[in-house]
Amino acid sequence: MAIRLYNTLTRRKEEFKPQEDMKVRMYGCGPTTYDFFHLGNARTFVLYDVLRRYLKYRGYEVTFVQNFTDVDDKIINRALEEGLSAKDLSERYIREYYQDAKDLGILEADVHPKVTDHIEGIIQYIEGLIAKGYAYESDGDVYFSVEQFAEYGKLSHRNIKDLLAGARVEVTEIKRSPADFVLWKKAKEGEPFWDSPWGRGRPGWHIECSVMSQKYLGETLDIHAGGTDLVFPHHENEIAQSEALTGKPFANLWVHGAFLNVDGEKMAKSEGNFFTVRQLLEKYSGEELRFFLISAQYRHPLNYNAENLKMAAASLKRLHDAKDNFAYWSKIALERELDGKEKELLAKLKSFEERFIQVMDDDLNTADAIAVLFEIVREGYAILNEQSAKSLLLETVEVLKRLSAILGILREDERIDGDFDSLLELVLDLRNDARNRRDWAMADKVRDKLLAMGIVLEDTNSGTKWKKTQRLD
């Protein structure tokens, strides 16, 4: 079975085949660092992360590059407002990006290049485009001449004639054609600038991704990913620049993630209907936010509201509880042979993993993959308990953990399971001492406090047992 992914370029699902056997060169457009990123942005970053984790699980060696756009109009304007330098402002939000990304369980890219570290390469790239007749200088700016690139529009499936007809007819002596886009911008008073053959200025937005992706991944990428709002013009322009210069395909597979919606509208800074991840982290864990974001397949619409987030958090808790309960039982269970039903579950665990692979192979269907996790939980609860065979309990936990890790959930680093268990044992031990002293008030107090934390105690002849309850809120 091969992984099949939807390619925006060809508008169909395709079997994924990297250029080099089992090696993947993948690029994703990163944030513009003028603010915290919002949950809609996070959906895209989590998509990159799940795709990367899944490719690794399927045996690929993945090199992933995600840039920081650290010079841009928005950064310059925000820096002016806040009385900071553009550099200080973007450095701050790069740090904030790493913090929120970590909370969301997003692994760091192999390279996180910044535009400001690649100005020389960008200038050389633009010089190459001018030398080949694809770009021209005009009053200190440099533009890409869209009409020179015959395949312009192939990603967004737009026709250049329609584009030109639809473009506002600007009275401009600067651009030769309204569709031309800027590669290098002349610096205005007070803006950050770099010296170039065309005077002081800075790069346009699109050129950075061509330069940085190719620098670290080569002339042709296996996968270029981004949010669907980047298809046009950003990615269309990346293709034009790159293929004009190299004469080779820029990216074989274009993966685009759908928007996160709020009441049917795209969550966007420009719409003002956004919630930053940092804001939401006050109410939800990063893992809960992530779980919500992957609860729909990446090309399907996903609607943000408090109810949907709460439901996702409750579902995630059920997975955690199941894993914790199975793990706890495995500690007290006896080592014995599997009985008939247990053998059946063992065989089913294998088929669940196969099913998980099947749905993820089919254009990364995380929604169905999560459903598989719940099938494991349901089947597990149906036959597992403290008396089950230890090896089966351990295997169930293993499979749950392995598959969850591909989705970036039930991550060990977020929880202190081992510490938690020993702490709880200590508390139960102390409560037991109280019971032996007939200090029922203390014993009850401990029981009630634990219950309020979602841990229910049961006093049996063979000692006190505990399990986690569903959270009440």
Ligand SMILES: [Zn+2]
């Ligand atoms: Zn980009």
